[in-house]
Amino acid sequence: MKVKAAVATEVKQPLTIQDIELDEPRANEVQVRMVASGVCHTDAVLRDGWIPTTMPIVLGHEGSGIIEKVGAAVTHLAPGDHVVLSVNSCGVCSACLSGHPAYCANLYASNFAGSRPDGTTAFSAADGSPISSHFFGQSSFASVTNVSVRSVVKVDSEIPLALLGPLGCGIQTGAGAVLNVLKPSTADSLVVFGTGAVGMSAIMAAAASRVHTIIAVDIIPSRLDAAIGFGATHTINGKEEDAVARIQEITRGGANFAIDTTGNKFVFKQMIDALAMSGRAGAIGASAPGSEGIIDMPSALARGISITWIVEGDAIPQTFIPELIALHQAGDFPFDKMIKTYNFDDINIAFEDSENGTVLKPVITF
Template identity: 60%
Template sequence: MKINAAVALKKGEPLVLRELSLDELRSDEVQVRLVATGVCHTDAIVRDQVYPTPLPAVLGHEGAGIVEAVGTSVTSVEVGDHVVLSFPSCGVCSSCLSGYPAYCLDLNALAFGGARTDGSTAFSDEDGSPVSSHFFGQSSFASVSNVAERSVVKISKDVPLDIVGPLGCGIQTGAGAVLNVLEPEAGSSIVIFGTGAVGMSALLAAVLANSTTIIAVDIVDSRLERAMQLGATHTINSKTEDAVERVREITAGGANYAVDTTGNARVFAQMTKSLGTLGHGALVGAAAPGTESPVDIGSLLLTGITISMVIEGDSVPQTFIPKLISLYQAGRFPFDKLVKKYDFADINTAFADSESGETLKPVVVF
């Protein structure tokens, strides 16, 4: 089958739109015609080979579309179903069997390996050469893709497919960090470092959880203004203010909860210092391997704080994503306010606008 895709050809270069061949569906795969897909920071850092996936590659890991065919062993969906695509997992390791598929022991190979476990790729170029596929089990920067069944989440057909893709990664990451890991009680305080799509999703989740002091920290005033519109009670521009000092002032000693969405070593240290006694912080921001943070363990020992490293919001996509959709439909989780749509042909503009901060969550529509 001939399909259209945005291909990462060389490190750091814009994606190139081209026609590829899609191979035969495997028994444990679902063929999905994409309606839309989110553009995520992880796509950018893989394009730039901070996290290496063999190039050329079809990236994309926040897809949404309609099932066109199913493999012979697939039982979770059928032709015509509407689906959101999320991260892959093996389903049989100790983490998967314990209900933590985001910590699948084979996640790195399944998400970033660029091929099926047998080494084959779903895509090939016009000369027959292989193009890396199955990025996060899906490679959603393609008009049609053969997707690992465990990356597929069935959703109701009354939900607009052109906005739900980001639930597969960025939005479930921020929301899940708050709702699944931190679990703030009503009336609590929380500080969120970084107000991109993941941070804003964490903010929406904090509002949902009835936190009454919600502090957004960033260096872009326009994003801080947006955070106030979405439910923040306080904002801090850490370029002009001492974030730790201001958080401790606002919360009378330190926040109950905190989320670092930046993956920045200095910001991570600020998060640990912003927590009050017995506070709980979550790191969700991706950092380059080898990134180290100067954390004062001598002082922090006396606080009893907890720091959690969180992947994909500690979620089980097949149960958590439908819950987020239900909350959205009830008007309690308005994640659509984070989305700006682009034509698929303008995917590189979507990347640029995300990097500049002009757009919180770009979604390209086929």
């Protein structure tokens, strides 16, 4: 069937809107008519060549939509089901079987390689040449797409699908870093470096957990203002003051927990320096090649700190995304306030607005 898709054809170039062909879903796939898709930093990372893949490719990995067909081996989903799409995994490696699919041994092949495990692609051009698919098992920048069943999360049909797509990656990552990995208590302090969609999600999750001190660090005043509305108790503009000194002042010696969402090696060092004795850091931000860290190793050892690199919030999407929806419905996780919607044809504008910081979470709608 013919579908409309945004295709990445060259590194660091805008996506092009094309009519392409979609094949039939395989036994372990479902065919989803997309309603919306978030635009995430990881889409830009692939477009710009930070992570290798095969172009042309249909990106998009925060999709939401309605199932139209199910493969022969799919028994727990049906046409008409409303779904959110998330990270893909193999389901059979030790990480998947122990409840940590974000650390799947086949993570690259399942999410970034641009094809099914057998090498086929769901999309093709008019001349029959392949267009890479199955980005995060889904390639959601297409009006209809075939999705790996491991990427699919069934949700309540009464909740607007245009709202739910971003839960599949960025929001899940920030919230999961707090709720699944670091788990600060009500007596603790948490610093979040970078207040984009991932950082704000971490702040909201900390606020939902009633963490005592939540400090947001950024260089964009409007985002720092917004962070207060999402639950931050303090804000620091890293351009205007010494972030580490101010954190130590607020926390009286250093933060119990800290998260870096930026991937910037200098911010990463600030995160480490801002920790208290036995503090714990969570690294989330994707870094460009060559972003080696500059950690004071002796000091880190003497303070007994620990650093955890966190992928997708270490979440099982099929259970964690419904938890986030429940928190939102209870009024404790207002992620909808981050969203700005765009028509599908304006997808490159959505990318630009995300990159220049004017929008926290762009969502394209079909």
